[in-house]
Amino acid sequence: MNGTVRLTQALDAELVSRLQSVSFPTIGHFLEEGFLDSGIRSMLRNVHLVGRAVTVRVASADAFATNRALALLEPGDVLVIETGHDTTHAPVGAVTACAAQCAGAAGIVVDGVVTDIVELRGAGLPVFARGTSVLTAKRKLDANSAVNVPVLCGGVMVNPGDVVMADDNGVLVLSPEEAAAIVDLALSTDRAEPDILRRLRSGEAIDTVLPGGME
Numbered sequence: 170m171n172g173t174v175r176l177t178q179a180l181d182a183e184l185v186s187r188l189q190s191v192s193f194p195t196i197g198h199f200l201e202e203g204f205l206d207s208g209i210r211s212m213l214r215n216v217h218l219v220g221r222a223v224t225v226r227v228a229s230a231d232a233f234a235t236n237r238a239l240a241l242l243e244p245g246d247v248l249v250i251e252t253g254h255d256t257t258h259a260p261v262g263a264v265t266a267c268a269a270q271c272a273g274a275a276g277i278v279v280d281g282v283v284t285d286i287v288e289l290r291g292a293g294l295p296v297f298a299r300g301t302s303v304l305t306a307k308r309k310l311d312a313n314s315a316v317n318v319p320v321l322c323g324g325v326m327v328n329p330g331d332v333v334m335a336d337d338n339g340v341l342v343l344s345p346e347e348a349a350a351i352v353d354l355a356l357s358t359d360r361a362e363p364d365i366l367r368r369l370r371s372g373e374a375i376d377t378v379l380p381g382g383m384e
């Protein structure tokens with residue numbers, strides 16, 4: 170088991186605060202990279218989070234790998250789980266989510282399935298996954314598991330310490346530098362949108378309101 174290193178670099182609190190105000194699909198107007206496969210969806214409704222990625226590669230349904238990653242979570246972190254495209258064994262359920270929530274995590278993203286869905290809904294921790302399963306991970310070790318290493322999640326390479334942004338639309342992961350470079354543009358675009366909607370509702374034509382396109 171590699172990479173059990175605790176992250177030392179916190180995300181800039183000001184950046185996190187600004188990103189929390191952003192409508193994440195606005196970033197989708199400007200960027201092409203960092204968007205997780207749309208099959209990874211929120212398992213809860215009305216969620217919106219920004220957090221630092223703590224990563225784990227779970228090999229062959231190794232539940233201990235997830236537990237090691239859970240032990241590294243700090244307030245505001247998002248646990249990002251690579252499963253090697255395993256959509257059968259759920260590495261996350263009531264107990265895992267409870268541990269993450271008790272550590273103050275902002276959420277969990279799994280490139281795979283979760284279990285205990287009723288309990289997850291009740292707990293309220295934002296969890297993103299491809300669906301649900303009754304079959305779970307197992308209490309066994311696999312040497313190919315690793316914590317806080319780059320992981321492939323929904324087709325995106327997620328590095329420990331990246332910025333995870335997720336809501337009911339899906340999940341986006343950027344480096345802190347990429348997030349800082351886009352946040353002002355996203356916020357100013359969001360600020361312009363209420364007026365666009367008002368003008369459309371008042372009867373103006375779309376090609377008058379948005380002559381150059383949607384951005």
Ligand SMILES: O=C([O-])CC(=O)C(=O)O
Nearest residue numbers: 261262263264265305306
């Ligand atoms: O143990 C697992 O793999 C998932 C689970 O059921 C839980 O976290 O409660």
Ligand SMILES: [Mg+2]
Nearest residue numbers: 262263264285
């Ligand atoms: Mg369980």
